[in-house]
Amino acid sequence: MRENVGHATSRMLLLSQQFPQSFVGGVGALEMNVKKYPGKPMSPYGFTNSDPLCSGICSNPRFKRPPVLVISLDGFAYEYIERNVVKTFNRFKKCGTSAEWMYSSYPSKTFPNHYTMVTGLYPEAHGIIDNNIYDPSIAAYLVDVRRKSDSRYYKGEPIWVTAAKHNLKTACLFWAGCSIDFNAVGMVAIAGTFKALVIVGIF
Template structure:
């Protein structure tokens, strides 16, 4: 038995030794994809550049320190939709047609424009960068950018637009029910795709800082909470790009800043002008008026005199520095208060405080954020303030589009942000 056991052990050792001779070769690792940089335009609505100084936004502050940054000047009026359309067209609101968050037009007398309007009629005067990109065969994607749910150049029917216009290859209609986390994840999911259906130009929009500023004012705890939250989502976005091995030229902007306001800073129109003389089109950070029938002269006499903390003009006499007052959608009379004051038809009767925007774009409180980070940009560059009409020329340069023949901004305004080879 011992001899049999020894023989079996010797035979097993021989077999095992032979197996070692025929070990499988290691499996070669798959080649790592070399990705070209994606251009990613991020808007943080209502983010004042001074918010970076609060120590609550380490990711944004790092991106600014490592890249190029500036306190950017918004276009007038300093409202959300006019400025978001300026950022992607390079034209001031007076030229691109989105002149306010609420507008009226003789071509659509039955339906004023609101921030939910996707009728192409209102948006047709200027072409956004994602449409230019799609026309050039450059795939684009839009996460909630104002105007991105509009089929550009499409027709309209009574109950809404016909989707026969040009849109980004991927887009989502705005919904506050979609969280910031879901927005970031959607962008990263688009970038996980195979190269042939992966976007090269992407927009991403966050509204929560603006909402907090309106609710509590720019110095509130609400703002601080929103700043911490938005920075964590920018951190997740950057980390996700790194995990994908996806280089990115990040252009992070806001549309305007925020000014503190409240019931103690209210201009009551009823104390200034007879309500029967006008129809108020918009009120708040500015006011626009249509005269009632036969009352133009009386309305002018009431509005175009001196007022405490407010100036009023005929639309064609608005100061030239605002680049505003020629478009048909701007009502005949326009009043602008001092920054932080609110124009109201009547007194509210209650005490309130918060924040607002829409004021003079040269007011420090209205300054907007600009951060540019990625291989196309210089490191540690601080730019002189510039108008946000220069962002669209920058995007065209990054994406590889020719500059527009009709433009209010110039790439030269942001050239100091670009790395030498760009």
């Protein structure tokens, strides 16, 4: 079964390339429809928007490329963005890039889909098939995927690990697989910086 499971490579995820049209039986596991906003090209990796609200974004000389931030919110209705209820998120969308939609994997639960998003693998291939898992071969019940660091549950390589292996600075916070040691030397220890992130105000 596993050899028949298609996946998007980490390079595709990093470069936001279009996924192949078929993975399994002609049906795409994930399809990316990334909207790029008009403006002067900044680099092969992204665009800068001409809107005055977007001026100065990513102008820090320490960044050779625009930083990538992936945010996932459970129960967040798309109507919140359409109705301009969340102005900060609308600015993310206006001044950056956004996916218009994606197919969820089965089962349509938080952690299987979160880990699918960052590995490009189906849940049956990456091993996270539910928010709570019992694997008799491991003989351990995984109550909360986020809080456990037993690497035997996790297959595949998350995008932040692939990026770190290519000498990019990466960090992960409250995502399935964050606590796993993938031997990615470029990973930032996030626990000590979480307080600072909250003070600065991500939202």
